[in-house]
Amino acid sequence: MRIELKQKTLFLYDVDIAPEIVFDCGQAFRFHRENGVYTGVAMGKAVRITKTDAIEIYPVEKEDVPLWIHYFDLDLDYAQIRAEWADKTLLKCVENIKGMRLLNQEPFETIISFIISANNNVKRIGKTIENLCEAYGEPIFLEGEKFFAFPSAERLALATREELLACGTGYRAPYIIETAKKVINSDILNEVKGLPYEPAKKLLCTLPGVGPKVADCILLFAFEHKNAFPKDVWIRRVIKTVYGKDLKKDKEIDDFAAETFGAYAGIAQQYLFHYARLKKIAG
DNA sequence: ACCCAGGGTGACG
DNA sequence: CGTCACCATGGG
Numbered sequence: 438m439r440i441e442l443k444q445k446t447l448f449l450y451d452v453d454i455a456p457e458i459v460f461d462c463g464q465a466f467r468f469h470r471e472n473g474v475y476t477g478v479a480m481g482k483a484v485r486i487t488k489t490d491a492i493e494i495y496p497v498e499k500e501d502v503p504l505w506i507h508y509f510d511l512d513l514d515y516a517q518i519r520a521e522w523a524d525k526t527l528l529k530c531v532e533n534i535k536g537m538r539l540l541n542q543e544p545f546e547t548i549i550s551f552i553i554s555a556n557n558n559v560k561r562i563g564k565t566i567e568n569l570c571e572a573y574g575e576p577i578f579l580e581g582e583k584f585f586a587f588p589s590a591e592r593l594a595l596a597t598r599e600e601l602l603a604c605g606t607g608y609r610a611p612y613i614i615e616t617a618k619k620v621i622n623s624d625i626l627n628e629v630k631g632l633p634y635e636p637a638k639k640l641l642c643t644l645p646g647v648g649p650k651v652a653d654c655i656l657l658f659a660f661e662h663k664n665a666f667p668k669d670v671w672i673r674r675v676i677k678t679v680y681g682k683d684l685k686k687d688k689e690i691d692d693f694a695a696e697t698f699g700a701y702a703g704i705a706q707q708y709l710f711h712y713a714r715l716k717k718i719a720g
Numbered sequence: 721a722c723c724c725a726g727g728g729t730g731a732c733g
Numbered sequence: 734c735g736t737c738a739c740c741a742t743g744g745g
């Protein structure tokens with residue numbers, strides 16, 4: 438990997454990042470493609486991301502370079518991780534989607550986003566999140582275009598059920614309000630940050646609307662627990678159809694994942710999840 | 721009209 | 734401990 442910063446454009450050379458996979462694989466919901474350029478908001482900053490002979494991010498201030506390096510999880514060598522996987526089924530699924538990469542996203546945004554994800558589909562999750570940002574997020578301008586930051590917990594805690602229903606959150610509206618209040622009135626985010634996987638998951642599950650699956654997504658996408666293995670309907674189909682294993686209990690799947698994929702099982706999960714959606718694997 | 725989507729909650733055995 | 738109806742909402 439090689440990094441350059443010129444004219445507020447951050448160039449990342451020799452990184453296997455495919456924006457169309459990274460931003461459309463269901464981990465993040467706020468980047469949208471237009472004429473080959475992905476534009477979105479992360480960490481309160483609006484940026485455009487293009488793939489040329491490098492990955493280009495604009496605009497980036499000098500002091501924010503480490504922020505974006507970490508956002509794209511560039512401390513981890515994905516090629517090395519893939520090289521250590523022995524499972525041929527996984528490697529075959531990975532073959533054409535090597536540019537996948539887990540983003541290190543903001544905890545509160547990830548928590549609310551995946552509360553919304555419950556019994557929902559990726560397209561509508563994104564639409565609902567955009568509605569929330571337009572209704573409650575701080576405006577951000579980029580080249581005359583208006584964007585919105587993800588709303589603060591303080592602001593979402595003041596929303597009403599009816600307002601959130603109008604945003605399309607559905608029955609998850611009270612979960613969002615109550616979780617926002619709990620985030621404000623406790624130190625739960627810092628506590629989760631300092632805990633190992635199991636107790637961190639247990640603590641996250643005390644938030645309204647957060648159960649085992651959503652907690653795993655939060656730990657994987659916002660707290661760098663790459664062993665977290667979210668078990669949604671797609672991944673259960675993969676385990677059953679592709680691996681031919683009829684595992685029903687979460688712990689059985691977790692044990693299988695840890696044995697088969699190792700410490701980075703969560704990254705394997707994301708590859709498998711994306712593969713399943715691309716191939717529209719049926720139950 | 722029914723089924724599905726990155727499920728969680730509460731009630732009931 | 735397990736099962737199950739219910740929860741909004743848009744698209745197939």
